[in-house]
Amino acid sequence: MISLAGRDIAHSWSKFVLTGIGLGLLIGVTLTMAGVYRGMVDDAHALLNNSGADLWVVQKDTQGPYAESSSIKDDVVRSVRGMPGVAQAANVTYFTMQVQGADGDDTRAMVVGIESGQSGEPGYLVAGRQITRGHYEAVADVKTGFALGERIRIRRHDYTVVGLTQRMVSSGGDPMVFIALKDAQEAQFLKDNDAIQNDRTRTANNPAFNRPGVPGLLDAVQALQSSSRSVNAVLVQLAPGFEAEQVAEPIRRWKHLQVFTRAGMEEILVAKLIATSAKQIGMFLVILAIVSAAIVAFIIYTMTLGKIREIAVLKLIGTRNITIASMILQQALGLGLIGFIVGKVAATVWAPVFPKFVLLLTQDAFTGLIVTLVICALASTLAIRTALKVDPAAAIG
Amino acid sequence: MKQHPVLLRRIGIGAIAISLVAALAFVALRTGPLAPVKVTVTSVQEGKLKPAIFGIGTVEARRSWMVGPTVAGRVLSVRVDVGDTVKAGQLLAEMDPVDLDQRLAALDAALARASSTQAAAQAQVADATARRELAAINAKRNQDLAAQNFISAGALEGRLQEKASADAALQAAQANLSGTAQDINRQKAERAALQQQRGNVRLLAPADGVVTSRDAEAGSTVVAGQPVLRLIDPASLWVRMRVDQGRSAGLAPGLKASIVLRSQPRTPMPGQVARVEMLADAVTEERIAQIAFAAASSSAAAPAVAASVGELAEVELQLPETASALLLPNASIQRLQGKTGVWRLSEGRPAFVSVRLGVSSLDGRVQVLEGLKAGDSVVVYSQKALTEGARVQVVETLVKGATP
Numbered sequence: 009m010i011s012l013a014g015r016d017i018a019h020s021w022s023k024f025v026l027t028g029i030g031l032g033l034l035i036g037v038t039l040t041m042a043g044v045y046r047g048m049v050d051d052a053h054a055l056l057n058n059s060g061a062d063l064w065v066v067q068k069d070t071q072g073p074y075a076e077s078s079s080i081k082d083d084v085v086r087s088v089r090g091m092p093g094v095a096q097a098a099n100v101t102y103f104t105m106q107v108q109g110a111d112g113d114d115t116r117a118m119v120v121g122i123e124s125g126q127s128g129e130p131g132y133l134v135a136g137r138q139i140t141r142g143h144y145e146a147v148a149d150v151k152t153g154f155a156l157g158e159r160i161r162i163r164r165h166d167y168t169v170v171g172l173t174q175r176m177v178s179s180g181g182d183p184m185v186f187i188a189l190k191d192a193q194e195a196q197f198l199k200d201n202d203a204i205q206n207d208r209t210r211t212a213n214n215p216a217f218n219r220p221g222v223p224g225l226l227d228a229v230q231a232l233q234s235s236s237r238s239v240n241a242v243l244v245q246l247a248p249g250f251e252a253e254q255v256a257e258p259i260r261r262w263k264h265l266q267v268f269t270r271a272g273m274e275e276i277l278v279a280k281l282i283a284t285s286a287k288q289i290g291m292f293l294v295i296l297a298i299v300s301a302a303i304v305a306f307i308i309y310t311m312t313l314g315k316i317r318e319i320a321v322l323k324l325i326g327t328r329n330i331t332i333a334s335m336i337l338q339q340a341l342g343l344g345l346i347g348f349i350v351g352k353v354a355a356t357v358w359a360p361v362f363p364k365f366v367l368l369l370t371q372d373a374f375t376g377l378i379v380t381l382v383i384c385a386l387a388s389t390l391a392i393r394t395a396l397k398v399d400p401a402a403a404i405g
Numbered sequence: 406m407k408q409h410p411v412l413l414r415r416i417g418i419g420a421i422a423i424s425l426v427a428a429l430a431f432v433a434l435r436t437g438p439l440a441p442v443k444v445t446v447t448s449v450q451e452g453k454l455k456p457a458i459f460g461i462g463t464v465e466a467r468r469s470w471m472v473g474p475t476v477a478g479r480v481l482s483v484r485v486d487v488g489d490t491v492k493a494g495q496l497l498a499e500m501d502p503v504d505l506d507q508r509l510a511a512l513d514a515a516l517a518r519a520s521s522t523q524a525a526a527q528a529q530v531a532d533a534t535a536r537r538e539l540a541a542i543n544a545k546r547n548q549d550l551a552a553q554n555f556i557s558a559g560a561l562e563g564r565l566q567e568k569a570s571a572d573a574a575l576q577a578a579q580a581n582l583s584g585t586a587q588d589i590n591r592q593k594a595e596r597a598a599l600q601q602q603r604g605n606v607r608l609l610a611p612a613d614g615v616v617t618s619r620d621a622e623a624g625s626t627v628v629a630g631q632p633v634l635r636l637i638d639p640a641s642l643w644v645r646m647r648v649d650q651g652r653s654a655g656l657a658p659g660l661k662a663s664i665v666l667r668s669q670p671r672t673p674m675p676g677q678v679a680r681v682e683m684l685a686d687a688v689t690e691e692r693i694a695q696i697a698f699a700a701a702s703s704s705a706a707a708p709a710v711a712a713s714v715g716e717l718a719e720v721e722l723q724l725p726e727t728a729s730a731l732l733l734p735n736a737s738i739q740r741l742q743g744k745t746g747v748w749r750l751s752e753g754r755p756a757f758v759s760v761r762l763g764v765s766s767l768d769g770r771v772q773v774l775e776g777l778k779a780g781d782s783v784v785v786y787s788q789k790a791l792t793e794g795a796r797v798q799v800v801e802t803l804v805k806g807a808t809p
């Protein structure tokens with residue numbers, strides 16, 4: 009028994025391989041698109057994992073700190089620390105802004121204000137060290153492109169990059185820059201010098217604040233205006249043996265704050281924050297999959313049509329239908345397999361080049377493989393139908 | 406000859422198939438869950454730490470004065486401007502004395518009148534003295550006569566009464582005289598008081614210093630206590646440093662400091678902790694200490710430090726070297742489920758070990774008091790968060806060009 013499929017492929021192997029590679033690139037694009045979607049969801053999860061929190065305490069009636077802005081006073085953390093079941097609580101601020109590197113180029117980054125040694129701190133580094141000084145040091149994600157020892161500028165202060173970390177991104181995929189909480193509070197609410205001067209003059213011109221009989225009032229009012237004592241959220245770690253909801257409920261009830269558990273936060277991030285863009289990608293993925301399937305089907309169909317004369321000859325010499333059908337099916341599956349391998353390799357090779365994270369899951373790859381083979385098999389039935397219907401007389405012309 | 410193309414073709418197909426499978430295998434092993442996590446490791450070693458305290462602060466003057474009137478009034482003239490160096494006692498500004506000079510003239514007149522009154526009282530005393538002497542002589546004579554019974558007892562009593570009256574009149578005159586003297590004293594005191602008030606409207610420099618602000622101009626009205634001028638002693642500049650309470654262990658007067666001014670980031674200046682305030686800031690959770698410039702104390706005459714009041718400064722305080730202990734970089738310290746520990750490599754697999762930490766230094770090294778022994782291999786950097794028993798691959802560095 010000779011392998012008809014193998015013989016045929018060996019006959020025009022370069023054409024077969026080139027077709028497989030072309031198909032593979034198409035499958036690679038589809039896999040990458042799935043990776044982009046997965047990466048998006050994973051960015052949201054990475055944000056939650058990196059914060060290291062079990063509960064998020066935010067401003068009442070807001071869905072902060074990631075989806076909405078939330079502002080609470082920085083001494084709230086003390087009353088939260090006193091609640092039952094709270095092992096650790098730490099202030100944190102999040103602020104997306106342009107950070108200027110040493111060469112003067114802007115990088116979009118999420119500036120995170122952390123208390124060192126508390127949750128919120130980057131969990132692992134790839135170079136350098138954690139922040140040790142209370143001011144003007146930063147740990148940056150490698151995606152920002154900053155190097156160790158580089159002086160970066162956030163608002164009016166220069167910060168030294170002392171550590172690098174990886175996969176610390178916001179839900180939008182912006183890399184994070186960690187700085188000390190007090191610096192971050194200042195950076196978040198600090199206005200530029202002109203604005204401050206204008207405000208001072210405005211206050212000084214207000215007769216209510218600048219009364220001749222009350223020396224010192226103006227200074228006090230102006231000092232009050234320029235200070236900031238707010239943070240975006242309090243990250244809470246649970247003590248062993250406590251359920252998240254069990255700890256969250258008293259804080260909601262008695263401290264008049266909104267508290268999210270991990271599940272609630274995931275719901276906000278995945279189902280609300282990135283819902284539209286994820287659907288957008290998902291829609292595109294579906295269309296791309298359909299188009300890919302159609303192209304695979306057409307390729308196999310035209311490949312068969314190109315061999316219609318040879319098939320007629322086979323029929324003429326009395327080859328059984330099942331042999332011809334299995335030849336076409338084997339070729340289709342082989343093409344699918346080559347395409348899948350090329351696609352998987354290509355996707356893996358070009359995934360790191362993408363500016364945002366592309367997550368290629370093994371389970372996605374398996375699904376892709378099965379779908380590819382199924383589509384190839386289905387497409388081959390079309391070709392088989394045509395091949396079986398061909399008149400043996402066509403061989404003679 | 407006919408076999409060759411087929412053979413070549415087969416070899417070609419085989420090579421392509423093998424390369425495809427190899428690429429797939431490579432991809433599967435390099436990414437995804439099968440790939441090992443790249444880590445770098447360090448071995449725990451003994452060493453000494455030089456811990457330090459880092460804080461930021463602003464330059465302030467230890468001695469500053471607000472010069473202003475003690476009563477409300479109008480500014481007559483301001484003699485100095487911002488930046489002027491002034492000596493102790495120098496006239497800086499003058500308040501409008503309003504009617505003080507006229508009141509002084511009135512008091513002068515009253516004093517002159519009091520002197521006249523005193524002269525009159527003296528004359529009265531002389532008169533009374535003369536009358537008393539006459540009455541005394543008369544009384545003496547009549548006593549002698551009465552002793553020889555030349556005159557009646559009644560006549561003697563009349564003379565004695567005259568003498569007593571003259572005595573009383575003299576006393577009255579003398580009292581009157583001392584009264585006028587006291588009156589003069591009172592007038593003098595009142596004049597001196599007014600003179601003081603007159604002097605008080607002249608605002609003098611309380612000490613040597615530099616004018617830092619001129620808050621009122623001639624003609625403006627100021628209330629009592631409102632400053633017209635502000636002075637500082639430029640030799641008394643120091644840094645009011647705020648340091649996070651959690652990182653302030655060891656903060657004490659006398660510690661050596663290195664001060665970096667915002668205006669001169671390349672030249673650290675030596676200094677010393679002059680004072681640690683007893684009151685910490687409860688809201689910002691910071692402690693406050695004053696750092697004196699070392700140069701300022703040696704040459705107190707000139708403003709040795711070219712710093713402006715209110716300028717931002719970074720301060721690093723050197724604490725004494727610790728005893729020898731096990732040291733680790735702080736990047737290796739992880740927090741897992743509320744526990745502080747490190748990933749120790751045992752037989753190529755990471756295992757989480759709880760540790761107790763001691764002091765840390767600003768360069769990112771931290772003492773390990775318990776949980777590890779010297780020579781243990783500990784993960785410093787990792788590509789992603791590690792889990793117990795994960796497959797790891799030890800590499801030299803994770804980021805190109807980054808040397809810790």
